[in-house]
Structures are given as structure tokens and as C-alpha cells.
Amino acid sequence: MPRPSLILILTVLLAGATITFAQSPSVAEYESIQAAVDANPGKMVFVPAGDYPISRHIEISASDSGLYGSGRIIQTNPAQPILRVEKARGVRIRDLTLTRPEGQMDTTQEGIYVRQCSETTIEDVRVIDNRTIASGIAIRESSGTQVRGCLVENYMRVNIDDRTASPLYGYAFRCLDGTGINVEYSEGTLIQNCRVVENHLHPTPGNKEKYGLGQFTKKNPEKGRLMSQQVWDAGYTNNWQQGSGIVINSPRITTRTQLLGNQIENAAQGMDLHCDQIIVANNLVSNSFVGMKAMHGARNVLITGNQFVRNDLWAIGLMPGTASGAAQPAHDNVPAQSPNNDGGSIIANNIITDFGYGDAAWNWQNGGTIAPIRFTHAPLAENPALSDVIIQGNIVYDTGRDQPLVDGVPKREPPRYKYAVLIESGEPNPPHDLHFLGNIFHPGTAGVCNTDLPQ
Template sequence: QHIIEIDGVKDVRLSDLTLTRAEGSQDTELAGINVERSEGVEIRGLRIIENRSPRGCIVVANCKEMRIDECTIRNYKTMTIDDRTNNPELSGYAFRSVDGTGIKVHHSQGIEIVGNRIIEDRYLPTKEVRDEYKLGDLTIKPEKPGRLMPQDVFDTGYTNNWHQGAAVQVSGPEDTDRILIRGNYYENAAQGMDIHADHVIISNNLIYHAMIGMKAMHGAKNVLIDGNQFVAADLWGLLLMPGSASHGDQPEAENETSKAPNIDGGTIVSNNLFSDFGYGGQNWNWADRQPEYPEQNVIAILFGQLEENPPLRTVLITGNLVYNSGAESEEDEIETRYNYALYLEKERQPAPVNIKVVNNHFEPGKKGVSNVDLE
């Protein structure tokens, strides 16, 4: 069972506890703290150690006006199967992965995540760990690839996208709204923050060693990303794009209600600092590939996953610094490991529209400052 379960309560505070699981049961399918259908709950000053679960360590679902602050979460990932067979049209395959999320929020409104420390130091994304657990090997392979299954994964029976989860994930994009994520510290996450929500403020967080510093997609609208430090990301520092869950108006169909648009955009990316790109723990897994998606760019503004996705629109990128740690000294044996400071998709559809880039300081990568003219 979950270590603590909270369901259907109002105005409850949980504080100043240390929670863990007994030796031998620390790899689990269950949460450390599971909160559902509640309002006004505060979780403060907790230490949750060795609750290693793909479900998440602190899980919040269908809640309102909740705050999680000054908690420490250490070692929340586990070995599992990432099963994507429930929608064979899109994926239809499953693979061995290391997965886990520190704080997971979905289908909730008015949530604050402030001043937490989320650290993984047990399952790190090394070649040795990959080989020991056969990470990336397909366990289910479809007869033909789904629309989101890369052709090379279908051909080889292997995906290098085996590092899953996030320090913080906020999802349920159709109804998750009004989220504040401020002043948190993340270390060795697959993704520092994975955002699928509207009206989000993300400020003054420090992301240290991640495959992806953060991404916002699947209908992430009106997101303010300001004043964060992204240190040693390996695939992307910041990724914005429409996802498979993004859609325009959906008229009422048989046995289904109509849906309002779930689009991406109206976002500001300002005053963020990116450094040491490619010097996290997983550069070895992403370097020197010829992928479908433009990889190893510090800031990436990409096309939709599906042709029918509405394009990402109306984004302001200003006041950001991309620092090339590989250019500090001619005597240093440090190489530049990113292609562009900014990659902005212009050709593949649905391509982003109305993107304004102004007053940034971008040091060039291996291919230059950007794939587009920023003058």
C-alpha cells in the first residue's frame, strides 16, 4: 500500500516526518504519499527516502489549492516496463526502462510546489546500468510501427529513450491549471520538469544533471519560465512543442462530449541560464546520432508530434544566456557538446508560429548560434 494515503479531505497539514520502506520492499508499484479528491492540503518538511516507484513519490490527483514545500525526496526511480501498447495506432510497443517521478500532479488546480529537493543517486543513466538491466530492449513489438514509434526502434528492437520520468511532472492538460513551481532543486532527473498544464509559473529552480532540463507540451498554455538555472542537460535544456494530446476544437461525436481546444503557446521564456550542456550523465547515449528529432540543442522549439496537432504559437524568448562551457579556455580539454543554442523549426509541419526571440546572449554551438537568422 501507499505509505500515506489522503482521500477526500479538506484543510489538512502533513509535516515533519521521515518516510521510507523496509529493506527489500523499496522497489514498489506504489506511491510514498498519495493524495486524491482533496482541497487545501499542505505537505511540508517531509523526507521521503527510497520509495522507488514508477507511480511517483508524492502523487496528487483531482485536488485543489494544495501546497508541497520544503520536502526532500531521495531515490525515487525503479526498473520497470514502459508499456505503450494501449494505443497501437500511436505506439504499440513496450520496453525496459528506469522510471520514476518525485512529485506528480495531475487533473488538479491551484497547486504550489516550492523549495523542495528531489535527488536520485541510486539508478544513474550509465552504460553499465543500461547493460545490466537491458534498458531499452523491447519486450513487446507490434507487427507494424505506430505513428509515434521511430523506424529505427522498430527495426532494431531497441530504444535509447529508456530514461523516463521527471523530478516534477504536472499533467492532465485538459483541466490542470494554475500551477506555481518555485525554488526547487533537482539532481539526476530524466527530466527536471515535465509540464502539460495551463497558467504555470516556473521560477528560480536549479536543475543539475538531466536528460532534459524541462519540457512543456501536450497542451501547455500560458507558461512563464523565468530565472531558472539549467546545468548539465544532455538532450535538450528546454523543449517546447505540441504533443499528441494537443488538439483544436473537437466537435461532439457519438458517445463523446465536445472538447475545447488544448493548444500550446502564449509562453514566455526569460532570464534563464544554461551551462555545461552535454556534461550530465547521459551524453554518451545521445551524441553522434542522426535522429528524427533535432537533438542536443540547448533551447528547442519544435513541430508537433502529429500532423493534426495545432502549432505552438506566440512565444517570447528574451534575456536568456546560453553559456558554452567548452569555450572557457583554449587549454581546457572541454569540448562543445550542443549543436545550436537555439533550434527553431521552420519546415516540418505543424511548425511553430509567431515566435519572438530578442535580447538573448547565445554562445555558438558546434553548428552555430541558431539554425535561423536571429537578426
């Protein structure tokens, strides 16, 4: 039998008010963290300072339950996630560190996995060295989730990205992969003041050679529809940085998301958005080859007040994707399909600096699609065009103009982009109804834009 729990009273002073929390019980009174959780449904369980090795994931499935404390949970089994929360309401996870030991850090599993829950709060939690092809923190089929003040560090690993099942690609290749925070099939999610940082695997020439990054490992007999003949024949793709700092996915279902005040460093893609009704505000993305993109049917995206620093391929990109599609009526026993088009969005008051000065610049320096801000045509004829976007009050700043004087003469380095804005005018379905107002775009080596900026 467990010993009687000790009742601890913690008093917190916040903005001049006194808030008192009654806290009981403690995992110190039980054989394991899981035993403490199981014995106390509907209660917050305290995890004192110390290391807690586990070999099976901790599972929380009772509403109003949770874990908090300064303890460090160490998952020794790479075949298991660290913590799962399923089919519960009001679960809270606070202050803990979740990690894996040396030699067991590479995994296919999540650090924290939340599924079919509502009103979950994950606050001031650290997920470190969960190096995965999945996600450090994953939210699935949930509503009202809040992820605040968390750190996800060193979440990437070497992987093989297998696209042989897709007729659009038809190949597999070696890559760096992994995502910090991932949301799918969810509504009303808030991700705020988090840090997502990759300090383990950087896109260096040394790592490219060491791991054979970009090399094909399999290839179908026929080339995929979206594959260039040159890449197909070479058996190599320079798109070997996969994954993102934050991914918001499932565009027909995932809605009403807020990404506020997060810092993303050294990701492949900073923010990858395939969703509707999302606010992306006051984030700082640095040293990611793509700052952010919204595609595959991303509607009503508000991108405002963000800083994009040291991006190399583009900083802000809006584009249709192969999952974009028009509304379809029911026919031949196929249910009606809701629209999944891209646009109705605003890009306002963002600052893009040090473009082309990131760690991946060497890998993209000859690319024809390099631009701080990019709008693309549809990949396939059945994908609707991007449309109805306001671009207002943004700055693309050419860092090269600020080089020091040499013998009294400015030693100006040319911009590391051809155009500040790239608008693809080719077929199929080029973007339309883009409206530019009050921006400062320092011209690239060929000018401000590849076409006249529409007003």
C-alpha cells in the same frame, strides 16, 4: 481505552513574533498511528521520534486532521502506499520521514497520495527509498495543495514501459522509471523549495548493460505511426530514461500551478509540464538529460529565473504533443472540446550552463535533436502548432570556452551542441510567432540557430 492525552505547548519564534501551537494527542498513547488518527478526527496527531513499521497504508479522511513529528514511518508492504489523504479539507502533514526497508523498496505505490482534497499542506516531509513506477508524492483531483520544503530521494526503479496498446508506438521496453512529485487534475497547486534527488539509479553504461535498458520486450505485428523504422528493426530505443523529478499533468484541467525554488538533481526529465497557467521560477535542475519540457497542450507557461546545469538532450523544450488539439464543437453526440494548444508562453532570464556534460551525454551524443533550447513541429497533422512565445534575456553559456591555458594558448573544447537554439521547420505544423529579444546564445559547432532567429 487510550490514556488521557498530554497537552504540549510548543513556542516558535518567527521574525520577532511569538507563535504558540497547542499540540495533542500523541501516537504513543495508541496501539498504532492509524488508531490515533481514527480516534482524533479534526486534530493534529504527534508522531514522536522513533521507527513505526506498518504493513497497510495510513489513511486520513477527516478535515483539519494531520500528522507531524520527527518519527519515521516504515512501510514493509510493497503492495501498499505509505500515506493516503482522501476527500478532506485542510489536512496537514509535517516533518515526518516516510520510507521502506531494505529489500522492499521497489514498489508500484506512492509514498504520499492526496486525492479529492482541498487546502492540503505537506511541509518538511522526507519520502526516501520509495522506488516506484508511480510517484513519491502524488496529488490528484485536488485544489489549493501546498508541498513545501520536502525531500523526495531515490524514487526510481527498473521497469518495463509497455506501449503496445498505442497505435503510435506498439512496443514495450526495459527502462529506468519513476517520478518524484506528480500533480494531475488539480488547480492552484504550489510546490516550493523542495529537493527531488535520485542517488540510486544513474544512466551509466554499466546500468544499461546490467538491466538490459532500452531492449524491446514486446513488439506488435505492425510498427507504430511515430516509430522510426531503424528503431523498430533494431528492437532497441535509447529513450530508456523515463519519469521526471516533477510532473504537472492533465492540460485541459490542471491550472494555476507554481513551481518555485525547487532543486532537482539526477532526474531523467527535470520538469515535465502538461498544463495551463503555470509559473516555473527560480528552480535549479542539474544532471537531467532533459531540463524541462512543456507540451501536450501547455498554454500560458511562464519560465523565468531558472538555472539548468549539465543537461544533455535539451534544457528548455516547448513542443506540441499527441494530446494537443484544437477546439471542437459538439457533433454526433460528442460533447464540445475545449482548445488544448501550446503557446502564449514566456521564457525569460534563464541560464543554461555545462550543457552536454551530464551523466547521460554518452547516450545522446549522436542525436540530431540535441540543443539547449528546442522548439518542435507537431507530431501529427491534427495537433496545432506551437505559437506566440517570447524568448527574452536568456543565456546559453558554452562552458568549453573556459578551459585552462596550455603553453599560454587557450585549450578550448568545442561546444557539445550543434545549435544553441533548434527550431524545427518541417511538417506538420511547425512553430510560428516566436519572438527573441536580448538573449546571449553562445554558438554551437554549427552556429546559434538552425534558422534565422525571428524578432
